[in-house]
Amino acid sequence: MSFPDILRTAARSLTLPRLPALAILRRYGLLAAFLVLWQAASKTGWVNPAVFPPLDAIAAALWKGLSTGALLDDIAISLQRAGTAYAAAIAIGIPVGLLMGQIRLVEQALDPILQLFRQTSALALYPVFILLLGLGEASKIFVIFWATLFPILLATTGGVKEVDAKLVEMARSYGASRLTVFRRVILPAALPAIFIGLRLSATTALLLLIASEMIGANKGVGFQVMNAQYNFQIPLMFAAIFLLAGLGLLANALLVALQRRLCRWSDRTN
């Protein structure tokens, strides 16, 4: 057994639990206890079941919504809104961020106005977007785009600026062109930072999605939360809330999986 092997074995015995069941308990124990408490409290009338319906009623409402396809339509339109905005934020935020990180002039020119825009809450601007773009899809997508753009843009810029100049010089000493340096050093080095921005933006996208759907929509998961509450279909309201939480978890899990694939080399993800 070589020295690194010994280290690896030692590390494994430190971090991995002896029993998988124990690991599951440690990780999901509190969550399970919370759900059990909810169910019991609602069933026994300890909390008002009209406000906190039992979980089985929520599950039934969720199942009904999904099986009849009613909620599926809402999910589809919500995903379309958030997805379009998120994709546009990536398509603009990453290239502009890469430029800003590399070219001082671009950063100096854009930074003040971006700081101003960033500090202005997207929700505060939503009425302005509605005035400009109407109450339809465009203003909803734009407000989500606006809020998701900045985390991606700033994380990308920061990631590029923090690339180790010594690595760049090393590549240059082998005769690498600017493009090669960019492709083989700067881009991979900035990738973990870019992912931080992507994950932050995914959370923001869902937040703004719900807000925009609550204000002026007749479809979408966010609209369902409001609408169910208005019609006093409380199980359905909670079903929509859980659905949103699920979408958030799913988006994050997808991004983490992608990051693991692309950044296998880094400590954090391995």
Place this chain on the structure above:
Amino acid sequence: MTSLQSGGLSLRNLSKGYALADRQLSVLNGINLDIEGGSSLAIVGASGSGKTTLLRILAGLEDPDRGGVTIDGTPVRGVGTERAVIFQEPRLLPWLTVLDNVAFGLEVRGTPRAEALERARHYVRLVGLSDFAGVWPRQLSGGMAQRVGIARALTVQPRILLLDEPFGALDAMTRLVMQEELVRIWGEEKVTMIVVTHDLEEAIYLADQVLVLPKGEDAPRLIETDLPRPRDRTSPAFVRQREALLREFGLH
């Protein structure tokens, strides 16, 4: 008589200074030096005497203010494929495995990937890291990482190898092993080796000639260290060389 492509260097009237906030700092003052192809030169001098500056000019990472360098008669302009630099730190790309790091220099220069990996494999073996070819840099020790950096430089098969305190960060034991390994590789690869070091013993162990950079305006001095190889650090001749070099610094 050495061949035309042997990696011989000529430094003519090489000068370099920096503009500081309050004054002009002159670092290198008209250095003249001929380095025979295939030989080895150590550059020593006090901290701030311009060792790194000189090496970076030779690497083409910096331009001299006056004078110039020719390699086998051709003037140096910027970096060139006949040279490779080994920096003080390994400077490995953390997202590439050991093998891919070693192949990096070749790939950057346009060698097809399969061929680059093939040659990289040879040099990974040469520095004794075959068992670690697929490992990430963060999983290496300091000495192993530095060996990867050396292999990466060797893989492009330079005629001139430029090293800036390559073993400065290593412990004394590893450093001795690496010095021995470097001398062996230098003998096998027939490259011209120019190595900056703080360590006089290292300079005598590695080099045929030692360039002592003065601090200030004095002329640099060149000291021959043509002891037989392999060199024995405890031999009387070695000790005498060391004392002569110490005298250059006014320390003995």
